[in-house]
Amino acid sequence: MISLFEMESFIEAAEKDCALYEEKNFVTRMEVLDQLEELLPEANQPDKLPMLKSRAAKLKSELEEIDIRLFQRLRATIRKGGYTRKDFKDLIHEYVDLPAGCTERPEEIGYDNLDVFVNGLSSFQIMPEQSKDLEPEMVFYQKTPARVVFELVEKSHFRKEDVFFDVGSGLGQVAILVNLLTGITTKGVEFEPAFCAYARDCAAELNLSNVTFINVDALKADYSEGTLFFMYTPFKGEILREVLVLLRKESLGRKIKIITYGPCTEQVALESWLKMESPAENNTYKLGVFCSF
Numbered sequence: 001m002i003s004l005f006e007m008e009s010f011i012e013a014a015e016k017d018c019a020l021y022e023e024k025n026f027v028t029r030m031e032v033l034d035q036l037e038e039l040l041p042e043a044n045q046p047d048k049l050p051m052l053k054s055r056a057a058k059l060k061s062e063l064e065e066i067d068i069r070l071f072q073r074l075r076a077t078i079r080k081g082g083y084t085r086k087d088f089k090d091l092i093h094e095y096v097d098l099p100a101g102c103t104e105r106p107e108e109i110g111y112d113n114l115d116v117f118v119n120g121l122s123s124f125q126i127m128p129e130q131s132k133d134l135e136p137e138m139v140f141y142q143k144t145p146a147r148v149v150f151e152l153v154e155k156s157h158f159r160k161e162d163v164f165f166d167v168g169s170g171l172g173q174v175a176i177l178v179n180l181l182t183g184i185t186t187k188g189v190e191f192e193p194a195f196c197a198y199a200r201d202c203a204a205e206l207n208l209s210n211v212t213f214i215n216v217d218a219l220k221a222d223y224s225e226g227t228l229f230f231m232y233t234p235f236k237g238e239i240l241r242e243v244l245v246l247l248r249k250e251s252l253g254r255k256i257k258i259i260t261y262g263p264c265t266e267q268v269a270l271e272s273w274l275k276m277e278s279p280a281e282n283n284t285y286k287l288g289v290f291c292s293f
C-alpha cells in the first residue's frame with residue numbers, strides 16, 4: 001500500500017509539472033492519469049486524506065479536460081478534411097511513439113498508448129450492449145490493437161482503387177483507421193445492429209463519406225466491390241469455411257487479398273486458392289496476408 005507521504009509527493013510533483021498541461025504530452029498525462037486512478041481507491045487512510053483526495057480528483061479532472069479538448073479539436077479537423085493521409089500519420093507520431101517499423105509484435109493480443117489515442121479520436125459514445133445472441137461459431141467483439149491496423153496498412157500494399165472490407169467489423173475502428181491512413185474506400189460488415197449503428201455514428205462524426213457499415217450476416221454480404229478483406233477471427237468452423245467459399249468466387253473475377261489476425265489464420269492458410277505472403281513463421285497473433293492466385 002502506498003504511504004500518505006508518497007501519495008502527497010506524487011500529487012505535488014504532478015501539480016507542479018507544467019509540461020503535463022501541454023496538449024502534446026498526451027502519453028505522460030495518460031501515465032499520470034493511470035497512476036491517479038490507482039491512487040484514489042488507495043486513499044482510505046484517515047488524517048489529511050479528504051484534502052489529498054480532493055487534490056487528486058481536481059488534478060485528474062484538469063488533466064482529463066485537456067485530453068477532451070485535444071480530441072475535440074482533432075476530430076473537428078478530421079471532419080473538415082483537414083488532414084491528408086500523411087498529415088494523419090504525422091499527427092499520431094506527434095503524440096504517440098509508434099513501434100519502430102511496426103515489426104516487433106507481441107505473441108499475444110495486447111493494447112498500448114496508441115490504442116488509447118485512437119480511442120480518443122473515435123469514441124465519443126458509450127459502448128453499446130449486444131442486442132442479438134451470437135450463434136455458435138460466431139466470435140464475440142474484441143478490438144484489433146491499433147498497432148496491428150498500422151501493420152496491416154504497411155503489409156497490404158494497397159492501391160488507391162482498392163476497396164477494403166472488415167468482415168465482422170464490430171465498433172468500426174479498423175475500417176475508420178484504414179480509411180484515415182490510406183484514403184481508400186472501406187466497408188464494415190457486422191452482424192450486431194447496435195455495433196453497426198455505433199460504427200456509422202463514428203464515421204459520420206468524422207465526416208468520412210467513403211466509410212460504410214453494413215448490418216448483415218457475413219454469409220449474406222455483397223463482396224463484389226472488395227479487393228482487400230480483413231478478418232480478426234469473426235467466426236470459426238463452418239461459417240468461416242462458407243465465407244471463404246464466397247470470397248473464392250470473388251477471386252475468380254479479380255485478385256483479392258485476405259488479411260487475417262488471430263486463430264482464423266490457421267484455417268485460411270489451408271485454402272489452396274490462396275498463397276500466403278506473410279508471415280513466414282506460424283503465430284496466431286501475427287498478421288497473415290494471403291493473396292489469390
Ligand SMILES: C[S@@+](CC[C@H](N)C(=O)[O-])C[C@H]1O[C@@H](n2cnc3c(N)ncnc32)[C@H](O)[C@@H]1O
Binds near residue numbers: 141191233235
Ligand atoms: C473479434 S471481433 C472483431 C471486430 C473488429 N473487426 C475489430 O477488429 O475491431 C468479431 C466481430 O465479428 C462479428 N461477427 C461474428 N459473426 C459474424 C457474422 N456471421 N457476420 C458478421 N459479423 C459477425 C462480431 O459481432 C464481432 O463484432
